[in-house]
Amino acid sequence: MQDILLTSGNTMPIFGLGTADPMHDVKPPKWVKGRWTNALYHRTLFRFLWIMRGFKMAFLIKNAIKSGYRMIDTSSTYRNGFYISLGIKMSKIKREDLFIITRISNKEQWNSSVRESVDKSLRELNIDYIDLFMFHWPVSDQFLDTWKQMEEVYKEGLVKSIGVANCHEHHLEDILKIATVIPSVNEFEIHPLMTQKKLVQFCKSKDIVPMAYTPIGRVHPKIVKNQDLIAIAKKYNKSVPQIVLRWHTQKGIPAIPRSMNKTNIEKNIDIFNFELDKSEIMRIDDIDENMRLRYDPDNCDFTKL
Numbered sequence: 197m198q199d200i201l202l203t204s205g206n207t208m209p210i211f212g213l214g215t216a217d218p219m220h221d222v223k224p225p226k227w228v229k230g231r232w233t234n235a236l237y238h239r240t241l242f243r244f245l246w247i248m249r250g251f252k253m254a255f256l257i258k259n260a261i262k263s264g265y266r267m268i269d270t271s272s273t274y275r276n277g278f279y280i281s282l283g284i285k286m287s288k289i290k291r292e293d294l295f296i297i298t299r300i301s302n303k304e305q306w307n308s309s310v311r312e313s314v315d316k317s318l319r320e321l322n323i324d325y326i327d328l329f330m331f332h333w334p335v336s337d338q339f340l341d342t343w344k345q346m347e348e349v350y351k352e353g354l355v356k357s358i359g360v361a362n363c364h365e366h367h368l369e370d371i372l373k374i375a376t377v378i379p380s381v382n383e384f385e386i387h388p389l390m391t392q393k394k395l396v397q398f399c400k401s402k403d404i405v406p407m408a409y410t411p412i413g414r415v416h417p418k419i420v421k422n423q424d425l426i427a428i429a430k431k432y433n434k435s436v437p438q439i440v441l442r443w444h445t446q447k448g449i450p451a452i453p454r455s456m457n458k459t460n461i462e463k464n465i466d467i468f469n470f471e472l473d474k475s476e477i478m479r480i481d482d483i484d485e486n487m488r489l490r491y492d493p494d495n496c497d498f499t500k501l
């Protein structure tokens with residue numbers, strides 16, 4: 197697996213594991229109405245399921261590392277740092293062999309300092325440095341101040357590289373006007389239904405590595421049932437998600453698929469033993485419908501993310 201050189205001078209793997217358990221933003225069922233049922237639901241059923249999912253994730257992370265994953269994408273928004281740290285501990289891998297990404301949440305951008313967020317992540321993940329620290333969203337009126345604070349923790353060596361997530365071109369332009377450190381990475385939604393050609397090119401022109409989240413488009417039917425992808429998958433005896441992940445990595449775009457299924461996790465990294473040709477890459481590029489599956493940073497409620 198190839199590594200990518202960042203402007204910070206560090207390298208990052210081109211492939212990793214996403215860890216956002218969709219349960220972290222699950223809404224309570226309809227019967228949870230009043231204050232008391234709400235409290236009861238959150239303190240019993242939800243908490244129990246959350247802990248069970250957490251332990252499952254710990255074992256999945258241990259197995260993922262055994263299968264060759266070296267990059268783990270986390271965020272304080274996901275509230276599962278403890279279980280991730282457990283998985284890493286069980287794997288017995290050396291810290292320096294892993295590349296750990298984490299992000300400051302929107303709430304933390306408003307209510308605390310970047311240093312407090314870094315300290316909290318270090319504690320929860322049980323590590324003594326972060327490889328790549330980002331803000332999760334360019335929260336209006338806040339992200340430039342957050343970036344300045346991120347530069348300070350970077351210069352003090354608490355984090356090895358700093359980057360951003362969910363930035364459009366105009367956010368990056370605003371950051372570059374005030375920055376003394378170029379963001380190493382911009383992590384944003386990229387998949388065959390939304391290839392983000394212009395933003396990818398803009399990032400590359402500024403030496404910012406474009407990184408794909410929701411890289412297999414959450415297995416959207418328009419992706420898994422796409423006839424071009426199915427034909428390419430047949431040719432290489434791979435699955436459609438594997439073809440899509442190979443497409444990202446061959447284009448030099450790091451991808452971080454998420455899965456709560458051991459077999460899928462193993463399959464997703466089994467993509468480095470074949471190569472798509474140029475025409476196949478172009479066929480996948482052409483699937484683009486500019487179809488966003490996640491939030492648009494210019495049109496979302498940051499208090500709810």
Ligand SMILES: NC(=O)c1ccc[n+]([C@@H]2O[C@H](COP(=O)([O-])OP(=O)(O)OC[C@H]3O[C@@H](n4cnc5c(N)ncnc54)[C@H](OP(=O)(O)O)[C@@H]3O)[C@@H](O)[C@H]2O)c1
Nearest residue numbers: 214215216361409410411412413414453454455456457460
């Ligand atoms: N910075 C940000 O704002 C941001 C936003 C969104 C996501 N992210 C990051 O990106 C990661 C991935 O994004 P995502 O979770 O939105 O979408 P995704 O990785 O494109 O899709 C995840 C879905 O695909 C399924 N899947 C995975 N591998 C599969 C396979 N080989 N075959 C069939 N189904 C498969 C998973 O189901 P199973 O569990 O059943 O395998 C899951 O339902 C997140 O975990 C997070 O780390 C970052």
